[in-house]
Amino acid sequence: MGSFKLVHALLVAASVRLAVAQNHSSCTEIRARVPWTNLTSDEKTAYINADLCLINAPAKSGLEGAVTRWDDIQWPHIVQSATVHNVGAFLPFHRYYLTAHEHLIRTECGYTGRMPYWDEFAAIGRMYDTDMFDDQYFGGNGTDDGTYRVIDGQFANLTLRWIGDGSVKDHKLTRMNDEGALNKTDQKNIDKCNAITNYTSAWECWSSGPHGAGHEAIGGIMVDGTLSPGDPLFYLHHSYLDKLWWEWQKLDLPNRLLDVGGPNLPIAGTQPGGPSGNNGTAVPSAPGVPENPTKHLGGNGPEFTDYFGDNGGNVTTLNHNIYMTNILPNVTIGQLMDLNSPVICSEYY
Numbered sequence: 001m002g003s004f005k006l007v008h009a010l011l012v013a014a015s016v017r018l019a020v021a022q023n024h025s026s027c028t029e030i031r032a033r034v035p036w037t038n039l040t041s042d043e044k045t046a047y048i049n050a051d052l053c054l055i056n057a058p059a060k061s062g063l064e065g066a067v068t069r070w071d072d073i074q075w076p077h078i079v080q081s082a083t084v085h086n087v088g089a090f091l092p093f094h095r096y097y098l099t100a101h102e103h104l105i106r107t108e109c110g111y112t113g114r115m116p117y118w119d120e121f122a123a124i125g126r127m128y129d130t131d132m133f134d135d136q137y138f139g140g141n142g143t144d145d146g147t148y149r150v151i152d153g154q155f156a157n158l159t160l161r162w163i164g165d166g167s168v169k170d171h172k173l174t175r176m177n178d179e180g181a182l183n184k185t186d187q188k189n190i191d192k193c194n195a196i197t198n199y200t201s202a203w204e205c206w207s208s209g210p211h212g213a214g215h216e217a218i219g220g221i222m223v224d225g226t227l228s229p230g231d232p233l234f235y236l237h238h239s240y241l242d243k244l245w246w247e248w249q250k251l252d253l254p255n256r257l258l259d260v261g262g263p264n265l266p267i268a269g270t271q272p273g274g275p276s277g278n279n280g281t282a283v284p285s286a287p288g289v290p291e292n293p294t295k296h297l298g299g300n301g302p303e304f305t306d307y308f309g310d311n312g313g314n315v316t317t318l319n320h321n322i323y324m325t326n327i328l329p330n331v332t333i334g335q336l337m338d339l340n341s342p343v344i345c346s347e348y349y
């Protein structure tokens with residue numbers, strides 16, 4: 001087959017896949033997202049079991065080094081680490097990433113309940129007034145023996161594989177709780193971000209404020225910018241952050257369904273692997289996190305920039321391509337702006 005024909009066949013195959021996926025999620029019934037504490041105990045158990053199902057299922061991605069389906073779902077975040085953080089696509093990418101995880105637990109692990117988020121605002125000053133960290137659910141803090149390994153709960157001794165450069169080095173799930181970090185999502189910080197009337201400044205407000213709250217309150221793997229989805233709590237935290245963005249959008253919905261912006265390449269020096277972040281200096285690892293390689297994946301390689309779709313510019317647009325490896329089809333940011341529209345089809349309560 002000539003190369004033109006091959007490309008054409010690939011494009012046809014891609015567009016058919018996209019159509020099927022969109023038909024599949026035509027959004028006849030909007031799915032609810034509720035605080036973890038509002039799930040019924042049956043839903044809580046089913047949700048934990050669905051994540052365990054991914055953890056125990058063999059990888060399907062074909063990636064060298066991937067052993068489980070949990071490794072597969074961590075991969076989109078690793079392979080694009082420098083392309084989806086410190087950029088305008090930060091929030092849209094993570095919105096779609098939540099849906100990718102939801103898609104896997106529903107279609108491959110039989111989860112039928114509501115999706116939980118961690119209500120971090122409600123947890124300020126009483127982080128442990130919840131059953132979330134109990135033995136039957138996510139488990140608690142890491143050990144105090146200097147390894148910070150999680151040794152209780154349903155994810156005790158969970159083995160993770162990827163490190164930041166996409167190579168494999170087995171390590172255990174770690175946590176190092178810092179309850180005070182939840183204050184980064186207090187009323188003052190939420191009000192500050194909500195007072196901003198353009199996305200270009202608002203995304204930075206969440207990124208530098210409330211985003212840190214849940215990551216740092218849990219600690220360990222959760223504070224590693226690349227590897228954090230290794231902790232099942234990641235999805236509950238990012239769902240809370242996504243809710244903050246959606247609540248801001250709803251303050252002026254018609255305009256904010258169309259408002260994106262910000263750089264489409266990481267701000268220089270903010271991310272290893274980014275345009276000038278990759279200056280040969282390894283970012284020091286947080287305690288309990290595997291050694292952080294100098295070079296993270298993503299950034300400004302042609303395999304990413306050719307597909308940005310931002311009309312050749314350096315500003316993130318609605319046309320920007322969001323990539324979920326082979327878990328869900330590529331979509332544009334425009335398709336992710338409305339939480340109630342077919343691709344996400346969800347609402348926060």
Ligand SMILES: *[C@@H]1O[C@H](CO)[C@@H](O)[C@H](O)[C@H]1NC(C)=O
Nearest residue numbers: 016017018019020021022023
């Ligand atoms: C998707 O749904 C539309 C409208 O119902 C239909 O015309 C189309 O053939 C479907 N596409 C696929 C790939 O099933």
Ligand SMILES: *[C@@H]1O[C@H](CO)[C@@H](O)[C@H](O)[C@H]1NC(C)=O
Nearest residue numbers: 141142143144145176177178
């Ligand atoms: C969690 O563990 C870390 C490190 O072992 C420790 O500094 C911190 O105080 C612990 N937090 C709680 C709430 O026990």
Ligand SMILES: *[C@@H]1O[C@H](CO)[C@@H](O)[C@H](O)[C@H]1NC(C)=O
Nearest residue numbers: 150151152153155156157158
């Ligand atoms: C986790 O590993 C520790 C140390 O190897 C071991 O003592 C403990 O029994 C393990 N826990 C589970 C639930 O596997």
Ligand SMILES: *[C@@H]1O[C@H](CO)[C@@H](O)[C@H](O)[C@H]1NC(C)=O
Nearest residue numbers: 124125179180181182183186
């Ligand atoms: C966080 O807020 C709580 C409740 O308002 C307060 O008790 C605590 O001292 C604050 N912690 C930090 C680190 O600011």
Ligand SMILES: *[C@@H]1O[C@H](CO)[C@@H](O)[C@H](O)[C@H]1NC(C)=O
Nearest residue numbers: 195196197198199200201202
């Ligand atoms: C966006 O909002 C920020 C903060 O309110 C403001 O400083 C900036 O000028 C605004 N940018 C545009 C393009 O309106």
Ligand SMILES: *[C@@H]1O[C@H](CO)[C@@H](O)[C@H](O)[C@H]1NC(C)=O
Nearest residue numbers: 261262263264313314315316
């Ligand atoms: C895009 O590039 C122009 C020209 O170099 C620069 O003025 C602008 O600040 C850049 N925008 C972003 C979001 O990086």
Ligand SMILES: *[C@@H]1O[C@H](CO)[C@@H](O)[C@H](O)[C@H]1NC(C)=O
Nearest residue numbers: 269270271272276277279281
């Ligand atoms: C390299 O970048 C890091 C941030 O990623 C910065 O802290 C460091 O100072 C830079 N080093 C040099 C030599 O520019």
Ligand SMILES: *[C@@H]1O[C@H](CO)[C@@H](O)[C@H](O)[C@H]1NC(C)=O
Nearest residue numbers: 014303304307321322323330
């Ligand atoms: C999806 O996006 C990725 C990276 O941005 C690109 O490499 C890939 O070819 C795209 N896939 C399709 C089917 O367009």
Ligand SMILES: *[C@@H]1O[C@H](CO)[C@@H](O)[C@H](O)[C@H]1NC(C)=O
Nearest residue numbers: 033034035037038039348349
């Ligand atoms: C969650 O539970 C709280 C406390 O019982 C209740 O006030 C709230 O309405 C519930 N929310 C949902 C979405 O069920």
Ligand SMILES: [Cu+2]
Nearest residue numbers: 077085094225
């Ligand atoms: Cu992330």
